[in-house]
Amino acid sequence: MSRTGTAMAGPSGSIPLIDRPLRVAVGGMREPAVATLVEYLRTRTGNARPPVASPGAAPEHEFRAAAEASMPGNARAPRVEITGILRHGAPDLAGLDALRTADAVVLLTDADTGLTPALCQQVYLLAQLRVPRLALAVDRLGDSGFAEGRLHALARELADFAERVGVRVHATIPVDTDRSGHDSTSAAPSPGYTGPSLAEWLGTGALEHQTEEDRPFRLVVHAQAPARAQVPEPAAGSVAARTPDLPSSPQTSARHTPQPQTAIAAPGDRAACAGTVASGRLCSGARIRAQPMGRESRVTGIFGRNGPQQEARTGENVHLTLDPPLQLPDGAIVSSGEAPALVADQFETRIFWLTDEPLFPGRRYAARIGAQRAELTVTDIKYQVNPETLERLAADQLSADSIAVCNISLDRPAAFDPYTENPATGRFVILDRETDDPLGLGLLNFALRRAQNIHLQHVDLDKTARARQKAQRPCVIWFTGLSGSGKSTIANHVEQRLHLLGYHTYLLDGDNVRHGLNRDLGFTEADRVENIRRIGEVAKLMVDAGLIVLTAFISPFRSERRMARDLLAEGEFLEVFVDVPLAVAEERDPKGLYRKARRGELANFTGIDSPYEPPEAPELRIDSSQVDPGAAAQRVIDQILAHPQPGTST
Template identity: 45%
Template sequence: MGDNTSGQDSLLVHDVEQYLERHASKGMLRFLTCGSVDDGKSTLIGRLLYESKLVFEDQLSALETDSRKVGTQGEGLDFALLVDGLAAEREQGITIDVAYRYFTTDRRKFVVADTPGHEQYTRNMVTGASTADLAVILVDARKGVLTQTRRHSYLVALLGIRHVVLAVNKLDLVDYSREVFEEISREYTEFAQRIGIAEVVAIPMSAYRGDNLTERSTNTPWYDGPTLLDHLETVPVDDDRRAGPFRMPVQWVNRPDLDFRGFAGQIVGGTVRPGDRLRVLPGGRESTVDRIVTMDGDLGEAVDGQSVTITLADEIDVSRGDVLTAADAPPGVADQFEAHVVWMGEDDMLPERPYLCRVGTMTVQARITRPKYKINVNTLEHTATNTLALNEIGVCNLSFDRPVPFDAYDANRDMGGFVLIDRMTGTTVGAGMIAHSLRRSDNIHWQAVDVDAGARSALKGHEPQILWFTGLSGSGKSTIANELERRLHALGCHTYLLDGDNVRHGLNRDLGFTEADRVENVRRVTEVARLMADAGLIVLASFISPFRAERDAARELIGADRFCEVFVDTPLEVAEERDPKGLYKKARRGDLVNFTGVDSPYEAPENPELRIDTTVTSPVDAGTLIVEFLRGRGVLA
């Protein structure tokens, strides 16, 4: 490795342009290091940078100082400190966040991700693995294959990484034992084959001492395989995506003037040339490529990984989130899928809770309709489950609110991968890999009807509306809703009152009061209320509906023009004093768990259309207020 670096330095000194040209033409390998805690991942990367002579003098001086202060190697250099950049990482001697480092040799450029070993940071490891071509799985020779080794290996296989290096590290601490190395290699290879990793290159090493990192070690004369750097420089990077059909999610519609309209994005599969026939999905319109535009001029060809702007021969509608695809080999389009999901949220996943889903450049609303099972990464056993907790991996059915173009993840990682985002906090709570669309998604279609919602409303003489009453138990929701329905009925309106207690006698009799059951309770009621509004009714839905996310999802599904949130605002102490059903007393005694306001939260509306303070407003006055609101909105004549 020293000779290679010297060659680069000499060329850099004598011919900068030739050096830059050679550098630009090198291939790129993205790889990550992963495994269990304290197996030497950061040390390996730090030593690799050091041996490659890619540590500047000021960095080396800082490393010497830090090694004396917080190092773990006595008087020696602690190479892990070159990578562990966070203060907390240095103080605790662990990797918390993903650390990316760049280096280059004469043969290839590299981006390496050092990922955490602790189970609680599995989500960080998934982030680092999402773009990697190769994984270096480290195993401490003293400990062998551990649970976290299997967990990370399973994720590597799941995320489609096909090249794996088994780095049996700290071999110096077992006297460079060939028997130890071969036993660990055998055990790991058997597990790797079970999870679909076909080829594993096992290398005995000591990251701290540099054995078999950049040069063959005299301490392992029995090993005749490549050094780690030799393998990284020569391993073939998969060209499957380049050989596959063309795919480009549209990131931006470029319209600098009236004469130019191009579609910008990064190509995530295949090759494109002027004259190629493309299909725009999910719409389905077709056209041919007119130009491939870049800052450096037009191209005659563009390939996977390049960011370009494509102009089309025809004026067709293309928007951000659409995908330009090969017309003769388009991806699927569906709104329901089976997928592997890695849960990253601190709170458990809730079936039917609406999450935002980012797939390609499109953001849609998604629900995990049914977790099928979760996977024990140690035994690969499938266990039935209704939810997923932090760092758990499961196979789930998902439903999107609109059709999206997709390829199965194992065919194209960019077209088959997605992330789930909490609607309220904006945090990423899950990552997923699409296995296939569900057959029912392809076989169920909307049936056209001649009598629509407008015709039904005209017959009834008023507009449809859903009044969603929300508030604590005992706030007066049902009393106000009943008073309002009585008035609307007297006015000749067609109404229906959906009451929280009443629907649990039939439609929702199978649901309890867990957080997941409450989400499903509101989902079902929302669908029923939507159908009733489509029939032309004024629907009064009276439910505690404690979670803001579900109420917001109901508004989006039904439509803001047909939805009115009525916040029946009553302080907890007042509602508890009323306690018409004796539920608060039961909850305080511990006889009733997950009761809203006592041991389960209530998320008050932030911007309701109507707020009724029942400490100053009677049910009769509230009814008058709501009728006037409906007149003002044009619901009533």
């Protein structure tokens, strides 16, 4: 429940109280005022700890003690740790992390400005991130001319919106950042205000907060041992643990593939794994399960920075010695045996998109789930959320600052917990595949049931057998370039000559495919991404059938061409850039498309009002303004036949 000036949980909130500094994030519209408020919190909060429940105390007693502490004059100022300053407007990853790890958030506004759309967005975000407490600090209340009435009006507005988004504990408290002392208890603009100061209200922050140690045990495995950890030397004749296979994609680059750590052997045929405890606590002798591989063991010893210890607790870097030994890869999750992490590769998620470059379904991104690396594809944007009205909106792409519920697919199984159950293992960061720059933050809702019901079916005949039968090396020849560059013409010449030489081929042409498989797609950026995704998957199946596949598509985006390349094994993808100056392509214009685009009759046309990203390192570049189609085709064939074909002499 809540009321103007103070807020606290009811007796039903029996979550243990915390005994550490309160983590507080602060944000607002005016940066100087926010800086003043931060300084106030740092100087006016004290060393008092939040009230701690006595062992076995009834929830009603906890509630009564906190309620008494929240009364003006009784509340003790707690120790406060400022976790972050939230910049006004669009959130960034640092701001979202500051919200995620905070026990309370203070948002500053002016009395005349009130609860702005940007503040509503931040309130919505903290609700999604399950921040326990929110204070709306109202500045310049005396300037509004109706201080008490305005304060109550803002309190009602906050209460209404907080209830709609699910923030249970909140308060509206006057502050004065223009006064040097600005203790809001004594210097509040409204003489009718009788609630606690901001610092005093934060003193009740122990209520409604579940600590990381209350959650199931999760240790994130690191390849390197913690500094100064003391682990017994290997015993003579100790047996090295075997490395279990971490499910992975053969097409994923080595940079993104977790590498097995070097096991540290210990007496008694035990092996040690090093890592950081993300949540919970674990005692020596407990059973554990290593995820996502699903192997079980028992903890025979715990070693911290100062040597052996009986318990591993949240935030500590430790070695665990295990029996039987497990050699675990970097990023694996060690869970308690009674409540292990879940494992899946498809999820419903909430995504906060942070960058100007739009997110498109079907495009591949890198992802970091804890310390686990994977390739991520958004398979469906279920709906976008307007954080001010909470309206659900249809969307085929996400722009900067968008919030949406999406289905995603990973290229490998990952260990996780739903974010609502364990934030430490329920979040992920979406990264640029080239630069590793963060693009968005995601929260895992649940694993999709189809991820558990669908499995790869083993077949006896494989790509190698089919290729040997055809006496050829299957591959994809991916022609890319502007409309009118000559892609289809050259690809057609190549296929004719390969056919005469006895090779088994298939040509996928952009126009032909759009009459059937992709007839439902247009030419927006989102549809272009999906168009190439489908072609890449079809080409992969044809390569598996042992064919030489030729594709002739504009395929304007590097990310989608790389996605198609990553579907195939090393050496099976040959990118042919059919290069031509735009002026030459326009002069050719066999279909009259450039003329229509120039007249504004054709939107999203590549080279005119939609970009083309030329390949940076294609296997072959052909300037079709300088080479005739026959000569260009021969260059492609020479490239294909440069590699020995199965069943032929070299």
